[in-house]
Structure formats: structure tokens, C-alpha cells
Amino acid sequence: MWHTLWFILRSTIISSAPIGYAALGGVFNERSGVANIALEGILLVSSFGYVAGAFFGHSAWWGLFWGIMAGLLLSLIHAVATVTFKINHIVSGVALNTIAIGVTRMLSLVMFGQETQSKTNSYTQIFGINIQWLVALMLFLVIAPLSYWLLFKTSLGLRLRAVGENPEAADSLGINVEKMRYTGILLGGIVTSLGGIALYPTIWQSGISGGRGFIGLASMILGNWMPIRSVLASTIFGFADALRLLDFVQAYIPNEFLTALPYVLVLIVLAGFIGKARPPRADGVPYIRGE
Amino acid sequence: MNKLPKKKTNNFKYFLLSLVAPVVGIVISALLLFFLILLIRKGSISDTLYAFRVMGKTLTSTKDLGYIIARAEPLAISGIAAAIAFRAGVFNIGTEGQYYIGGLVASIYAIYFSIKSPAFHWLNVIFVVLFAMLGGALWALIPAILKMKKGVHEVITTIMMNQIAYTTAKYFVNGPLSGVKVGESLEPKTLDFPPSVTFHKLYDIFHGHFPFPKYIPLYESLFIAAILIFIVYIIIFYTNWGFEIEMLGTNPNAAKYSGVPPRLVVFNAMLWSGAIAGLINLQEIFGIKGYYTHHMTSGLGFDGIAVALIGYNNPIGVVLAALLFGFLRTAGYNLQFELGIPNSTMDLITGFIIIVMVIASVAMNRYISKLRRKEVLSGAGDR
Numbered sequence: 001m002w003h004t005l006w007f008i009l010r011s012t013i014i015s016s017a018p019i020g021y022a023a024l025g026g027v028f029n030e031r032s033g034v035a036n037i038a039l040e041g042i043l044l045v046s047s048f049g050y051v052a053g054a055f056f057g058h059s060a061w062w063g064l065f066w067g068i069m070a071g072l073l074l075s076l077i078h079a080v081a082t083v084t085f086k087i088n089h090i091v092s093g094v095a096l097n098t099i100a101i102g103v104t105r106m107l108s109l110v111m112f113g114q115e116t117q118s119k120t121n122s123y124t125q126i127f128g129i130n131i132q133w134l135v136a137l138m139l140f141l142v143i144a145p146l147s148y149w150l151l152f153k154t155s156l157g158l159r160l161r162a163v164g165e166n167p168e169a170a171d172s173l174g175i176n177v178e179k180m181r182y183t184g185i186l187l188g189g190i191v192t193s194l195g196g197i198a199l200y201p202t203i204w205q206s207g208i209s210g211g212r213g214f215i216g217l218a219s220m221i222l223g224n225w226m227p228i229r230s231v232l233a234s235t236i237f238g239f240a241d242a243l244r245l246l247d248f249v250q251a252y253i254p255n256e257f258l259t260a261l262p263y264v265l266v267l268i269v270l271a272g273f274i275g276k277a278r279p280p281r282a283d284g285v286p287y288i289r290g291e
Numbered sequence: 292m293n294k295l296p297k298k299k300t301n302n303f304k305y306f307l308l309s310l311v312a313p314v315v316g317i318v319i320s321a322l323l324l325f326f327l328i329l330l331i332r333k334g335s336i337s338d339t340l341y342a343f344r345v346m347g348k349t350l351t352s353t354k355d356l357g358y359i360i361a362r363a364e365p366l367a368i369s370g371i372a373a374a375i376a377f378r379a380g381v382f383n384i385g386t387e388g389q390y391y392i393g394g395l396v397a398s399i400y401a402i403y404f405s406i407k408s409p410a411f412h413w414l415n416v417i418f419v420v421l422f423a424m425l426g427g428a429l430w431a432l433i434p435a436i437l438k439m440k441k442g443v444h445e446v447i448t449t450i451m452m453n454q455i456a457y458t459t460a461k462y463f464v465n466g467p468l469s470g471v472k473v474g475e476s477l478e479p480k481t482l483d484f485p486p487s488v489t490f491h492k493l494y495d496i497f498h499g500h501f502p503f504p505k506y507i508p509l510y511e512s513l514f515i516a517a518i519l520i521f522i523v524y525i526i527i528f529y530t531n532w533g534f535e536i537e538m539l540g541t542n543p544n545a546a547k548y549s550g551v552p553p554r555l556v557v558f559n560a561m562l563w564s565g566a567i568a569g570l571i572n573l574q575e576i577f578g579i580k581g582y583y584t585h586h587m588t589s590g591l592g593f594d595g596i597a598v599a600l601i602g603y604n605n606p607i608g609v610v611l612a613a614l615l616f617g618f619l620r621t622a623g624y625n626l627q628f629e630l631g632i633p634n635s636t637m638d639l640i641t642g643f644i645i646i647v648m649v650i651a652s653v654a655m656n657r658y659i660s661k662l663r664r665k666e667v668l669s670g671a672g673d674r
Contacts, residue, residue, distance in 0.1 A: 095645035102638025256462035
């Protein structure tokens with residue numbers, strides 16, 4: 001009994017982590033006014049970055065470094081495209097997801113000699129703790145509260161949110177809109193990369209992100225663009241995932257039903273039957289001065 | 292009365308300027324590809340040049356041209372589906388799920404309700420098309436309703452619908468529609484469709500007058516794609532409805548004041564986009580495979596979005612962009628076969644082309660509107 005409960009709790013935390021990190025990453029992006037559907041691609045490249053970095057650097061620390069660098073790089077392209085060149089945010093996201101698939105498969109072939117998966121990486125411990133478990137726990141204990149503090153208790157957070165709500169007003173108060181949006185995208189990129197690292201540190205496979213970036217966006221909406229609530233929302237998906245692993249659940253409920261349930265739930269929430277979701281006002285709108 | 296001076300707008304010049312973005316996109320991407328291949332081949336310039344020759348050869352071999360058309364076909368349909376929504380200013384990211392469900396509904400028709408007599412093959416094809424459209428539209432219905440009634444952003448609802456579509460398809464294939472016989476194969480699939488439904492190869496229809504070899508996967512669905520693109524072209528440029536969509540997409544306020552019901556137009560555009568998306572993968576389901584499975588080519592919906600963007604949401608542009616993608620993929624396979632350059636390099640290039648092209652077109656549009664403003668102002672000065 002206790003054993004089963006602990007199993008459910010642990011697997012809920014582990015399966016929620018990538019989604020929760022992506023949701024937090026989404027919060028940073030969208031609070032600054034940038035829609036980012038490239039979270040999916042960021043999860044993919046950062047999970048590849050971790051495995052490749054740790055494998056060739058012979059240390060989990062190098063894995064962490066390259067995982068975050070990979071995610072940052074993809075975010076940087078999104079920032080340049082949407083903020084500096086002001087192209088449509090969804091367009092850039094679609095392109096970046098394609099690039100992420102291509103670049104990881106290409107590098108996997110060059111580095112590991114196989115396009116669809118990497119070699120097994122055995123450097124998965126930091127301070128003697130499994131990195132997947134550590135990073136997953138960190139989300140709930142450290143990163144989520146820290147993000148809340150950053151967004152709602154500091155002047156940087158205030159500026160970031162101002163830019164996402166009303167860039168004209170923020171601009172007239174002397175806030176550099178472009179700089180703030182870069183900050184939002186890059187912070188979001190770092191956070192989402194942690195999710196990619198928590199995905200599966202042992203081996204990278206093509207398509208390993210499995211739509212978790214999109215589900216992260218859904219969690220963000222369920223959490224009404226609030227950091228802690230978004231992370232908690234991600235546990236709904238993680239819990240459904242954990243339940244599916246249990247034998248007695250598998251025996252009674254069709255697997256597909258449990259998989260679909262969280263998405264149906266999101267649609268119901270969006271339809272306004274449970275609470276009201278309200279995005280930042282300037283979300284996804286390129287800001288062009290004087291227009 | 293003041294007579295306006297004869298307009299001096301040089302339309303040809305603007306046409307040329309609109310070509311700048313695609314050209315810039317392709318040139319810069321070709322450069323990137325050059326360096327990537329150089330990197331993969333460890334700095335061998337002769338190998339890299341050979342790689343480009345392989346890509347050039349793709350355009351001259353009959354076999355490869357056939358593959359380019361076969362690969363472009365689903366992408367063109369997908370691009371058209373996305374373009375209809377884009378023109379009305381909505382992002383239908385859900386084409387991905389809509390083609391899974393469109394194919395599923397058409398498959399249910401094929402397995403249980405189709406006419407078994409081969410003489411009525413054409414009727415079956417028409418019904419397959421109708422049911423696929425019905426399925427696609429059905430899957431677009433919930434996002435369309437939520438958009439119209441509650442103003443919920445369609446990107447997020449369609450993403451949810453995509454995930455549900457995949458599990459729904461999986462449920463039907465593993466459960467009610469399962470056609471896997473014991474000891475046959477492990478791939479989950481439905482029963483095979485009756486031969487009176489499956490699409491014929493164009494090679495057989497044309498009795499040897501077909502330019503491409505028999506193994507190229509070109510089926511009757513190519514006709515469906517061609518007819519569809521023609522109809523959509525007419526609708527977009529020659530009907531009121533097309534004009535309303537266009538107006539709403541480019542200037543919502545002007546559209547509202549001239550009496551276009553914005554919500555209804557968006558609702559319809561979303562449904563039609565879904566209906567067309569239902570047709571995307573008929574080639575694979577009814578041509579290549581002859582049965583339905585959720586393990587079919589995925590990602591065609593997202594590719595179609597890219598195709599629509601590169602083709603400026605114009606049916607002809609969409610066809611050209613789909614052919615470009617078909618070429619990139621076919622060339623990618625050849626590069627992998629001849630030089631061991633990973634096929635996925637082409638995914639990377641595709642994504643890159645989109646970003647560069649869209650950036651270039653945003654910059655060009657700004658330049659063009661500046662130029663037009665100047666022209667109008669100087670025209671006013673002459674008077």
C-alpha cells in the first residue's frame with residue numbers, strides 16, 4: 001500500500017517535471033508578451049544537449065551546461081526573429097520546432113552514428129543523486145517559488161509583466177520593451193531546458209519530447225499564466241501518466257482514455273466551465289514603435 | 292473637377308520585389324546547407340560540390356520528379372487547409388489532428404459501408420472524400436465553436452485536439468476497428484479496405500502513357516488534390532466569401548464596418564480548413580497502405596503550415612512551396628543514399644528557410660509600403 005503510494009508520488013513528480021518546466025518557461029515568455037510554441041523544440045534540443053554533453057564530457061555537469069546552452073540557443077533564435085525582426089511568433093515557433101527535430105537527428109548521426117537515438121549515457125549522478133529525480137524535485141521546491149518571487153516581487157518582474165500587458169505604456173515609462181522581451185524569452189528558455197534535462201538523462205531518442213512542450217503550454221493556461229499554479233496544473237498530466245503505469249488501472253480503464261483525459265479537461269477549462277483563463281493582453285503581438 | 296494624374300504605379304516592379312524574399316531565403320539556406328555538408332564531410336570541398344550536383348540531378352531524373360510530386364501532394368493539400376484559416380486571420384494548428392480523424396472516418400466508411408462492386412469505384416472515392424472532409428470538419432468544430440462563442444485562442448484548443456485525435460485514432464485501431472489477425476504482423480492496423488475503394492495507381496489508369504515508373508506512389512488522390520486546389524483558387528479570388536475572408540484577415544476593422552460578420556466568417560474558415568485537412572493523407576491511407584493505422588506519416592499538418600507561410604497563403608504559391616518541400620525531401624534521401632549525409636539536415640534547412648523567408652518578407656513589405664507612400668506623395672506634389 002505505502003509502496004504503491006510512494007511509487008505514484010515519485011512517478012507523478014518525475015513525469016510532471018518536463019511539463020511543469022515547459023509551463024514555467026511558457027509563463028516567462030508569455031508574461032513578456034511573446035507566444036512561444038517552440039517549447040517543444042527546446043525540450044528536444046536540451047535533452048539531446050544533456051545526453052551528448054554528459055557522454056562526451058564524462059560528467060553530469062557538462063550535461064547540464066550543454067543542455068541549457070542548447071535550449072538557450074534555440075530561444076535566442078526565437079528572440080531575434082520575433083523581437084528584433086518582429087515576425088509572427090507562431091511562425092517562428094513552427095520553424096524552430098522543425099529545426100529542433102532536424103538538428104538533433106543530424107547531430108545524433110554525426111556524434112553517435114545513429115539518427116534515431118544516442119548511445120547510453122552513464123553520467124546521470126550529481127552529488128550522488130540521480131539527476132532526473134534531483135531536477136524534478138527542484139522544480140517544486142526551488143524553481144517554481146523562485147519564479148513566482150522573480151515575477152511578482154521584484155522590479156524586473158514588474159517590468160517584464162508590464163511589457164506583456166501594455167508595451168506602449170511601458171515604453172513611454174522608459175522601459176526597454178525589446179530588452180525585456182529578450183529577458184523573458186531567454187529566462188523561459190533556461191527554465192524549459194531544465195525540463196529537457198529531466199526528460200530522460202540516460203538516453204536521447206528522436207521524438208522523445210512527445211508533445212510535452214505543447215502540454216506545458218496547456219498547463220500554463222490552466223494555471224492562468226501564474227508560475228506556481230501552472231506547475232501544479234502540470235501534475236494533472238503527470239498524475240495521469242503515473243496512473244497509467246499501474247497494473248490495476250490498466251486492467252480496468254482503457255489506456256487511451258487516461259491519455260486523452262487531461263486534454264479534454266483543458267478544453268473544458270478553456271470553455272469557461274471552471275474558472276476563467278485570461279492571457280496577458282499583448283501576448284503574441286509584435287511591438288513596433290509608433291504604430 | 293480635378294482629374295487625377297495617370298497612375299504611375301509600376302506593378303511589375305512590385306511583383307519583382309515580392310520575389311526578393313523567397314530568393315533571399317533559398318540563397319541563404321543553400322549557403323547554410325553548403326557549410327553544414329562541409330562540416331559533416333569534414334571539410335572536403337569536392338564532396339560538398341558533389342552533394343550539390345546530386346541535388347541538381349534530383350531535378351532531372353524522371354524517377355525523382357515523380358517522387359517530388361508524390362511527396363508534394365499531401366503537403367499541398369495541407370498547405371491549402373492552413374492557408375484558408377490564415378487568410379481569415381486564424382491559426383489552425385489542428386490540421387495535424389484533423390487529418391488523423393478525417394482518415395479515420397473515411398476508413399470507417401470504407402470498411403463497413405462502401406459499395407463492394409468495382410463498377411462503383413468512383414462513387415466510393417467521392418464518399419471517401421466526403422467522409423474525410425466530414426471527419427476533419429468535425430475535429431475543427433470544437434475549436435471553432437470555442438473561438439466563436441468564448442473567444443478562446445484557437446492555437447491552444449487545436450493543440451489539445453491534436454493530442455486527443457492521436458489517442459482517438461489509436462483507440463479505434465487497437466479496439467473496435469482492429470484487423471490484426473493472429474500470427475500475421477504486430478503492426479496495429481484496421482482490416483484491409485475492399486478493392487473497390489482503394490485508390491488506383493495513375494500508372495495503371497494511363498496504361499503505360501504515364502511518364503513515371505510504376506513504383507512511384509502516385510494515385511487518384513492526385514486528381515483530388517488538383518481539383519481541390521482549383522476550387523479553392525476560384526473561391527478565394529472570385530467569390531464574395533473569399534473576399535470577406537481576405538478582408539477580415541487583412542483589416543478586421545474595415546471588414547466589420549462594411550458588414551462582414553467576423554465571428555461567422557472565422558467559424559466557417561475554420562470548419563473548411565478542417566474539412567480540407569481531412570483529405571491530407573488519403574494518398575497514404577487509401578493508396579499506399581490500403582488500411583488505416585495511427586502509425587502513419589505524422590507531422591504533415593505542421594509541414595503544411597510552413598508550406599502555407601512560404602506560399603504567401605496563395606494556392607499557386609502553396610503548390611510551388613509544396614514542390615520545394617518535395618524537392619528538399621527527395622534530394623535529402625538522395626544525399627543520404629549517395630553521401631551518407633543525414634536526411635534530417637533537410638528538416639533543419641526547411642525550418643531555416645521559413646525563418647529567413649518570413650524575416651525577409653516582413654522587411655520587404657515595410658520597404659514596399661514606404662515606397663508606395665513616397666510614390667503617392669510625389670504624385671500629390673505634381674498636381
